[in-house]
Amino acid sequence: MTTQVESRTAAPNRQVLKNVTIRFAGDSGDGVQITGSQFTNTTAIAGNDLATLPDFPAEIRAPAGTLPGVSGFQIQFSSSDIHTPGDQPDVLVAFNPAALKVHVGDLAPNGILICDTSQFDKSHLAKAGYTTNPLEDGSLSKYRLFSVNITEKTLVALRELEALSSREKVRCKNFYALGMAYWLFNRPIETSLRWIEDKFKKMPEIARANVLALKGGYAYCEMTDTFQAVAYEIPPAPTSKGLYRNLSGNEALAMGLVAASARSGLPLFYGAYPITPASDILHELAKHKNFGIVTFQAEDEIAAVAASVGAAFAGSLAVTGSAGPGIALKSEAVSLAVMTELPLVIVDVQRGGPSTGLPTKTEQADLLFTLFGRHGEAPVCLLAPATPGECFFYALEACRLAVKFMTPVYLLSDGYLANGAEPWRIPAAAELPEFPVSFAVNPNGFHPYSRDAKTLSRPWAVPGTPGMEHRIGGIEKREVTGNVSYDPANHEKMTVLRRDKIRRIAAEIPPLVVEGDQDAEILVIGWGSTYGAIRAASELARARGIKVAVAHLRHLCPWPANIGEVLKRYKKVLCPEMNLGQLSLLLRAEFLVDVIGLNKMQGQPFKGREVLNGIINVIDGKPVPQPAEAAGRGESNNECDSGA
């Protein structure tokens, strides 16, 4: 497509930066998330490494202009390898006073601050709790403030579109701001132009409006002298060769399930009930019915898992997905899958709890629940990807283990992984692990609870197979025959068998790898989405001459075989988690190691500096701040600012 605005025009002297963190913030109706994801896609295609942090309220439209209604999207992008969405934004785009109020405290000193002045009227200022206009009272003097009437400029850019109401035109202001951001960081606008054309295919006027807004914002910066001083260039990051795309955790997870279906030869059945932040997995899978996928939006969480158990019995690759409250409701049916030894993958996109908690915010507090939250001795397998891209591979792995060992497998993602995105090297389908499944079909000597000597898994004989008719259920099984049995000795034997079967999975798991300084005094051990922050912190520490060893668990049950040996190799073990110490508890209990917890419960991922601080405290023999005393965590990190 031809564009009137020639994109990527070099400013006379663009300053080259290694990495930048931008945050867009506005009302939840301002299109902040779209702006952020557009900037992300474009940046990914420009070849930078990146990490994102969408942060939005649970309410679809909280009262306009209020603090609870503020939605934010942060992205760090870089010409080198990065692991987090950035500790501190260098640029803040605020669409209204409330967004400014909520986020300006995080902005780096001398950071670029762009505000839409149209929203800074008396009433909006009052809603945000400002008594004077911060754009005029000098309170923002430590930042490089650009007061721009984005709304009015958008209307001007769109004046030729007579068919649209001014309300419809104003809604394009996010693309005007996006155009500005593209110019400031020398991003091409074509990716977004293509997205607009595709998205508004059926509404050509709206498409045109957004195109004009995007180009208008870009041209405005190009033509305005004041912006020439803040024109930057972030060269592409050197990465391994290959074909790349940008990918969020939920997309990756859904694709991993599709891949598992293709690589196992089993039709995928996904039973789910809408819940934040897991719904996008259902949305994504529902798009791909041409892969033979059955998606079932059930009447409730229990039906979603129960139907999945039924589908597993009937021979599908059965998966259910949810978040905290839904996972709790699924508990009894997961027990049924444990007892009937059926393959079932349960995706838990963790969010802040308990109860409704913080639906749109991230947390890692379901570890103990998924490990133990069933009645009776009900062992399951637990996996946790560490990055959005890993969600793909661990979804595949969860399915492989579930069918190989005829067991439920929990896959623990979280809100940060689910909505966060990163560049992802696209694998060829043929490179992916293949695990063709063969059902039991030979009636000679068939017993539903006979076991494979190596894996201890039972045969999977599915309805429709002649001669293999059998009955299963939640009542304890006689070993081998699977008949109902209340025999005390048999129950104990079956309980131990179910446990041992899960333990046998350890033979399939790669050893825990220690990255960084093998001879360090301190080992930082984590799981799930804290990986990026831990990596960033260890690099910051190393830059200061502190030796740090890092190990990250993707397998939480069973453990990698060498974990005990790894833990005992280090004098001090620090375990950062977004909970009050659940992995710490497990490691202490099982390996008798004095693990020190670094815990955060703010619905936000760790910053690299926060983990660095923990490392420094442990090295110095000082106590690590605990959540109750950590209200001032931000201020206490000052000594680390230079490293960020």
Added chain:
Amino acid sequence: MAPETSLPVLTAKDFASDQDIRWCPGCGDYAILNQVRKVMAKMGTSRENTVFVSGIGCSSRFPYYVNTYGFHTIHGRAPAVATGVKMSNPELQVWVITGDGDALSIGGNHLMHALRRNVDLKILLFNNRIYGLTKGQYSPTSEVGKITKSTPFGSLDHPVNPISLALACEATFVARTADIYQQHLQETLKLAASHKGSVFIEILQNCIIFNDGAFKDVTDRANRDDKQVMLEHGRPLIFGKGHDKGLRQNGMEVEVVQLGRDGVTEKDLIVHDAFAQNQALAYMLSRVESPVPMGVFRNITRPSFEMRAHAQIDETMKKYGKGDLDKLLKGKETWTVN
């Protein structure tokens, strides 16, 4: 499944599993089990393509006693599990065995949704108006004032009418029969087996231990002619020992009238229409408490859920081609690093 050239002829015995039946002697469940096995044989059902799914309760032990595939699941969730089985493999004939507590109390939600979706499940609700397996508490179909262990001063809650509920959920096949009506039960089960879509059959069933004689007034030979009315499609609703009483519509009510009295003739009576798309008449009849209507309230066709789900998959395959994993992995926007 590939069609076989010579199908073995199965008898009711072939549908008996090797497990000892553990219902109380005299339980109404035995009679239902026998009729189900007979119907399986008579209908030429293949064992391997049949699945019995149950919840929890006395009746839910049923699958262990039938030599087909079976899944004894968890309390109330049988319709949901069965939905997964049926969606996964629409070729299977899937029966759901449930009780009044299982289907109408803990599992009320799943029953409602299975019926309104019209999943092709044959749901048999054994209604004995009591919790048997937990040794005698009142159930959602117990009459008000029921004295049980959990209600020593009488139960307070208004009972649910299973037929009204199923009709409100727009189930496509709704019928009532009783454990002791061997012939009627068998005929109803046959209709169920050949119906495409969700079947709901309330089977009045006696619990000899905790609620003996629950339906005695209705089903005993001495009473039944006066206490029940048989619903037969296209026939006027006549009942009574002397075929002298009938049901007449009066506004929104159904009233009992004496034939021959005040000039009332058969022509004044309601003529049953089981195939009516609108379930208003069936619903009105479901509200009649005496005589108790027995038989098929409603029998209509509507595309079943699992067929529609698979048709949608086929359509998308036709429209977009069979899924290509490499294409999916690439997505819309990519870039190459050399």
